[in-house]
Amino acid sequence: MLETLGLAVLIGLGGTALLDVWNLLLNRTLGQPLPPWHLIGRWFAGLPRGQLVHRQGISSSAPIRGELAIGWCMHYVVGISFALVLLLIWGLEWAAMPTFGPALLVGLVTVGAGWFILQPGLGVGVACSNAPNPGLARMNNVVGHVVFALGMYLAARLFTAI
Known part of the structure; x- marks a missing residue:
């Protein structure tokens, strides 16, 4: 499991960095405006206090003190x-010989997290x-999550080549 977590960190960092x-x-x-990471941080900081939805808008x-760092x-x-x-779905076998399809599928499915959790929560x-x-x-x-998927795929390719 430790190997899976380590690879998840490397692959997730790669995907997220390419998105950035x-x-x-x-x-x-x-x-185009940059993502408002301070507002994302404000939203996450409110979760432990039970503030899931900001009906008037997060702005x-x-x-919240440190909201930009929290957001990033x-x-x-x-x-x-x-x-x-x-990695939990496709296993370490995928990481050993990565293909773009599984990364793309995860990237596209995760659009739903933004659409149905984060964006309503932000108001x-x-x-x-x-x-x-x-x-x-x-x-x-959608395009951003495809870029994230590409970043995960490329990071996996990079780390399997090392």
């Missing part, structure tokens, strides 16, 4: 968790239904 590079590229080339909730940390913890799911509705441009937000969610 992707977001930075979109920001620098198209002016109207009071800031949880971003990577979630990425590692998704990589662990990938932007199911699948960003209350966002200014829900279609664009949904497309960015």
Whole structure:
């Protein structure tokens, strides 16, 4: 199990880091805003106090000390968790000879975590239904998770080549 956890950390870090590079590229080339990690941190910090949903929107909730650091940390913890799911389903055999299909499937399925847990919790509705441009937000969610999947696949390829 220790080997699985170690690989999940490496693969999850790789996938999440590529997603961050992707977001930075979109920001620098198209002016797309970067993800609001401070608000994600605020949401996660509210969970232990029973605050799952911010009906008025997370930005109207009071800031939490360290919310930006919490948001960044949880971003990577979630990425590692998704990589662990990938390894628990497909096993170390997948990590030894990775293929893109399982990573893509996990990446696409995990879009649902954002659409049905995080985004309603932030107050932007199911699948960003209350966002200014829900279609664009949904497309960015799907593309971002495909990039995350590609990052997991590439990280697995890298670590099996070493």
